[in-house]
Amino acid sequence: MSDLQAVFDYIDAHQDQYIADLQRLVRQPSVSAQGIGIGETAAMVEGMLAERGFDVAQYPTSGSPIVFGTRAGASSKRLSFYNHYDVQPADPLDLWHGDPWSAEIRDGRIWGRGVADNKGNLVARLSAIDALLKVRRELPLTVKYIVEGEEEIGSIHIEEFTHAHRDKLDSDGCIWESGGRDDKGRMEISLGMKGICYIEMTVQSVSEDVHSSRAIRLPNAAWRLTWALASLKGPDERIRVKGFYDKVREPTVAELAVLAEIPDNSEGEMKRLGIDSYLLGLTGAERIRRDYFEPTCTISGLLSGYTGEGSKTVMPARALAKVDHRLVPDQDPDEIFDLIRKHLDEHGFTDIEIKAFGNEKPGRSSLDSPLVHVVDETYRELTGNETIITPTSLGTGPWYYLNDALGIDGCTAGAGHPAASVHAPNENIYVEDYIRHIKHAAMIMDRFATA
Numbered sequence: 001m002s003d004l005q006a007v008f009d010y011i012d013a014h015q016d017q018y019i020a021d022l023q024r025l026v027r028q029p030s031v032s033a034q035g036i037g038i039g040e041t042a043a044m045v046e047g048m049l050a051e052r053g054f055d056v057a058q059y060p061t062s063g064s065p066i067v068f069g070t071r072a073g074a075s076s077k078r079l080s081f082y083n084h085y086d087v088q089p090a091d092p093l094d095l096w097h098g099d100p101w102s103a104e105i106r107d108g109r110i111w112g113r114g115v116a117d118n119k120g121n122l123v124a125r126l127s128a129i130d131a132l133l134k135v136r137r138e139l140p141l142t143v144k145y146i147v148e149g150e151e152e153i154g155s156i157h158i159e160e161f162t163h164a165h166r167d168k169l170d171s172d173g174c175i176w177e178s179g180g181r182d183d184k185g186r187m188e189i190s191l192g193m194k195g196i197c198y199i200e201m202t203v204q205s206v207s208e209d210v211h212s213s214r215a216i217r218l219p220n221a222a223w224r225l226t227w228a229l230a231s232l233k234g235p236d237e238r239i240r241v242k243g244f245y246d247k248v249r250e251p252t253v254a255e256l257a258v259l260a261e262i263p264d265n266s267e268g269e270m271k272r273l274g275i276d277s278y279l280l281g282l283t284g285a286e287r288i289r290r291d292y293f294e295p296t297c298t299i300s301g302l303l304s305g306y307t308g309e310g311s312k313t314v315m316p317a318r319a320l321a322k323v324d325h326r327l328v329p330d331q332d333p334d335e336i337f338d339l340i341r342k343h344l345d346e347h348g349f350t351d352i353e354i355k356a357f358g359n360e361k362p363g364r365s366s367l368d369s370p371l372v373h374v375v376d377e378t379y380r381e382l383t384g385n386e387t388i389i390t391p392t393s394l395g396t397g398p399w400y401y402l403n404d405a406l407g408i409d410g411c412t413a414g415a416g417h418p419a420a421s422v423h424a425p426n427e428n429i430y431v432e433d434y435i436r437h438i439k440h441a442a443m444i445m446d447r448f449a450t451a
């Protein structure tokens, strides 16, 4: 510990520099959805890794380049960090209290698009590497740094990269891009992500909109689509597509046990959303179990006919719906897509066309992995606070491709907090959380080297 104390002292003494490094990266916009600043930011991240002695290069994909660097360390252990250099668009700009690209510090927080998701974690971990190198001249283990540029648009080319460079990516654990603490300072350690099968359903019933007096004899696109949607899921919330649940992996006894430790925030959420109860009256442990281990089928958008002011008696020729399915291991989004197509055909909906958007596979790591123990133990030691271990996050990301597919166990750890406004106006992190994550990352590398 005394040796790490020297690293912590170094971090404290160089806070300003580490904060300035983060500000510099936040001030460089990198919006993947709009193709803004991608090349510049990839080059900047490549430079930051090169400055820290990494063997680093940009790997082209069919989309944005992936920056990948390795630096050997004292032990034979290897630890990967997965980050992304792209951010969400800053819009709506008028809701920001300052310039989203200024990275200004106000009220103990650093404000800016991408500072929480995930440039803060990206630079904090590089700062931990810097401090370890300055104090010890070498890293405790081999570090692999993977920084992609399309996370915010569904990591559409990550599989292409992991497939082509499988040999370079072997590792003993992976620290995920996201992570943070709750209001009470308890850090959530998450061990997986749901997958997604996102479809667009369209139907064209006749060639053009017609007077609704002809409704007796002509098919209505809005009805066709509504009936098709109704066939996918019933009011009992059960998805009716044959085979949909076949590959859902049962939670282990250990996974069910950690659910009991997850705080139940349902009252606050229900109050905020103005409801008295959840769907099906779900409460307590059963609500939490379903949140983490069950897949969903959600109508995300619907479009058809006249929706303006007053009335217009028209029969729509065309209707469209966006439907997302959050998947759990071991469901496969391509298989789910095929099952939905088959379901529609068998129920007389051959006229409904479906198109897939950004499928991602679900992934989940083991609760017993040495990395989880290290992240958990070091956070408690560093802060004196508890942690909350969750078997998976409810969100979606390329977990499967960087962990499950490579035989690696991953977990989250980071500088986030509940009011970080990720993806929203006024994104921020606390300076204190940022510095703490630098120290935590240094501790994780140090401890995992001998774990």
Ligand SMILES: [Zn+2]
Binding pocket: 088, 117, 152, 423
């Ligand atoms: Zn994001």
